[in-house]
Amino acid sequence: MLLGAALVPVGLDRFLAAAAPAPHxxxxxxxxxxxxxGLIAFALAVGMSGFVWSLLVEKRHPSLRVAGTHAIRILVFIVLFSPIVIGSF
Known part of the structure; x- marks a missing residue:
């Protein structure tokens, strides 16, 4: 999940590097x-597969609940879908 969320800022950085005019x-x-x-699509695939996997693991093994996973899921969901929401306006 976090790998997918980390790809979003990397994609924005690469976009700004390509879109910013340079003197040469x-x-x-x-x-x-x-x-x-491309990076946003890849981030969605990686992040959502991790999101679903963590939900399935938590459902199958409720005794292995770790504090903070719910907050991480919410954070990843917001980071992954914020470019899509911002891009739709």
């Missing part, structure tokens, strides 16, 4: 958006 080259907005979209 022009801004490559299309390439930056393509990189951002």
């Amino acid at each position: 080259r022009s801004a490559m907005l299309a390439e930056g958006l393509l990189i951002l979209g």
Whole structure:
């Protein structure tokens, strides 16, 4: 889950690096958006698979409940879906 959430800021950083104009080259907005979209899609796949896996493990083994997993799930859900919500406006 956290790996998927960590890919979102990496994707935003790579987008800003590609979209920011430099003195020796022009801004490559299309390439930056393509990189951002690919990393967001990969982050959703990785993060949501970890999210579902943790729910299944907790359902099968309720005695192994660890403090903080609910907060981590909420945080990952917000981080993964915030680019989609922001991009829809």
